[in-house]
Amino acid sequence: MHVIVATDGSRQSLAAAKHLKSFADPTKVTQVSVVAVVRPLASVAFADDVSGRDYDGSFRDAAQSAVDTIAAVFDGWGPKVNKRIRSGSAANEIIKAAKQYDAGLIVVAAGGGGLSDAVLVGSTAQRVQHYAPCPVLVVRPAPRRKK
Amino acid sequence: MADTATTPRTDADDSGLKRSITGAQLFFYTLGDVLGSGIYVLIGLVAAAVGGAFWIAFAAGVTVAAITGSAYAELVTKYPQAAGSSLYVQKAFGSRPLTFLVTVSFLAASFAATGSLATGFASYFSELWAAPPALLVSLVFVAFLVVVNFIGITESVVMNMLMTFVEVSGLIIIMVIGIWYVAEGKADFGTLGDISVSGNPALAVLAGVALSFFAMTGFENTANVAEETIDPYKAFPRSMIGGMAVAGLVYVLVSMAAALTVPVDTLAESEAALLEVVKAGILPISTDFMTKLFTIIALIAITNTTLVTLVTQPRILYGMAREDVVPGVFARIHATRRSPWVGLLFSGLVVAGLLVTGYAVSAAGGGLDLVNRLATVTVVFLLAIYALVIVTCLKLRGHDEDDRAFRANTPLLVLGLLGNLAILYYAVYDDPHSLWWCAGLLAIGVVLFVVEQVFGSKGTGEKTPDLDDVKGV
Numbered sequence: 001m002h003v004i005v006a007t008d009g010s011r012q013s014l015a016a017a018k019h020l021k022s023f024a025d026p027t028k029v030t031q032v033s034v035v036a037v038v039r040p041l042a043s044v045a046f047a048d049d050v051s052g053r054d055y056d057g058s059f060r061d062a063a064q065s066a067v068d069t070i071a072a073v074f075d076g077w078g079p080k081v082n083k084r085i086r087s088g089s090a091a092n093e094i095i096k097a098a099k100q101y102d103a104g105l106i107v108v109a110a111g112g113g114g115l116s117d118a119v120l121v122g123s124t125a126q127r128v129q130h131y132a133p134c135p136v137l138v139v140r141p142a143p144r145r146k147k
Numbered sequence: 148m149a150d151t152a153t154t155p156r157t158d159a160d161d162s163g164l165k166r167s168i169t170g171a172q173l174f175f176y177t178l179g180d181v182l183g184s185g186i187y188v189l190i191g192l193v194a195a196a197v198g199g200a201f202w203i204a205f206a207a208g209v210t211v212a213a214i215t216g217s218a219y220a221e222l223v224t225k226y227p228q229a230a231g232s233s234l235y236v237q238k239a240f241g242s243r244p245l246t247f248l249v250t251v252s253f254l255a256a257s258f259a260a261t262g263s264l265a266t267g268f269a270s271y272f273s274e275l276w277a278a279p280p281a282l283l284v285s286l287v288f289v290a291f292l293v294v295v296n297f298i299g300i301t302e303s304v305v306m307n308m309l310m311t312f313v314e315v316s317g318l319i320i321i322m323v324i325g326i327w328y329v330a331e332g333k334a335d336f337g338t339l340g341d342i343s344v345s346g347n348p349a350l351a352v353l354a355g356v357a358l359s360f361f362a363m364t365g366f367e368n369t370a371n372v373a374e375e376t377i378d379p380y381k382a383f384p385r386s387m388i389g390g391m392a393v394a395g396l397v398y399v400l401v402s403m404a405a406a407l408t409v410p411v412d413t414l415a416e417s418e419a420a421l422l423e424v425v426k427a428g429i430l431p432i433s434t435d436f437m438t439k440l441f442t443i444i445a446l447i448a449i450t451n452t453t454l455v456t457l458v459t460q461p462r463i464l465y466g467m468a469r470e471d472v473v474p475g476v477f478a479r480i481h482a483t484r485r486s487p488w489v490g491l492l493f494s495g496l497v498v499a500g501l502l503v504t505g506y507a508v509s510a511a512g513g514g515l516d517l518v519n520r521l522a523t524v525t526v527v528f529l530l531a532i533y534a535l536v537i538v539t540c541l542k543l544r545g546h547d548e549d550d551r552a553f554r555a556n557t558p559l560l561v562l563g564l565l566g567n568l569a570i571l572y573y574a575v576y577d578d579p580h581s582l583w584w585c586a587g588l589l590a591i592g593v594v595l596f597v598v599e600q601v602f603g604s605k606g607t608g609e610k611t612p613d614l615d616d617v618k619g620v
Contacts, residue, residue: 041303
């Protein structure tokens, strides 16, 4: 099975990748494709919060760093890992990638979970769930625990 | 950074790098960005400054802008990154204070442009519904665009192209009216050579250029999508120079049509001057219908351009925050929408502040024309940046050269540099009070810098969410 792990550069997407690795059977997964989508007309075309690398003015570099960081999660896990950066609308490109690679699973992170999630329609995770050609694993943030 | 520009990247699927902006989309992005700013808002002022021959001012202004565009095209093909002018200046001079000044000036220009466009929007809006006060309309307009930007509707390339088509169609209506009028044999071509203002005609034209130059700006925002453009080496020179040439032709024909069909005095006194052309009732279609249609087209055109300025401001703030130049809060990204909501909100508030200040000054009897003042402020900042970008382009010759990079014509660049400086001089000479507004906007950047130095810590803001808080890890 070809698994697509989508990243928007958020820490939540890193958690989603780790979550997949924590339960999935690497012998059943043939390939993992880590996909990041750069949004050319957005204010911040790609925000990388996972690699810890400095932003140097290139959103492509930011996307590359994020993809490298997520891909590193699967180092030595078994399946072949591909790194892909696409350009356009995030949900559309993830779905297109799933069709193109004949994916068996898409792993995405869902964002905050606050009021804005409830009020605003059309977040990337929602759109992927609605239109994906295969099962979708949406990894949500846990409620904050008091320490 | 340098190696991203010089290492050739393949777009083959195996490399995993796919770009999405085609040459045609880039062309329309440039054209839409340039055409919306100014022609709908400023044509009356230019007519007042020059007289019937005000098309000459548009022709001269667009020529200087197109030459500047060729410098941008050269630099953007050498350094295809979104940071634009700040990046080029940093490459050429390596001086962080200068880069900071350029970045803050660019941000300030963008704020002033948004303010001018929002005020222009309100003047056209009053044609549809005159009841709400102009200040309220412009504030609601800006708030609406901030929300639209936050949700991400602006990211649609198709939407952008549609709005540009609408924008062009409005100007085609004006040209058709002009041609119709000429065909009826009523046109008096003498008007087109008439520089009615007393004094030196060359100075009158220069004044017109300074006033109309706001209509030539916007092409610099095209660098926003540099990284995502397919074959940038071909696409950028074509859309920068081609886009400006088309915009120039449209401007000249529209100004001629306006000058022929409407008395220059009427244009000069109107707040929404192009509407006067439609109202003249030359076409055998209901004037009322045409006025409504044209007003809606003008509103869409202004919206299109304002949206691009509102995308640019949070992006600049984000870049500066990531470099620890301004407080890290501007690098904060919304968890679900992935948009820089703090920067966006801040941009909206600064523009609102400009609008309220403008109306307060007017109300206090300051005799202020806010559209004009904010347009001048934008133009003063941008002309200084344009001049510096041309110098930068010449200085970076011989560095990071690539066979595929576009090379602008050097004598033309020198001419463009002189043109930018002459217009800059006249814009400041004509409206010295605009410098106070410039200083005020620069002060915002300086305050943010000081806040970051005093309270800021190295590294940017918060990391959301903490990995410990995530299920399954």
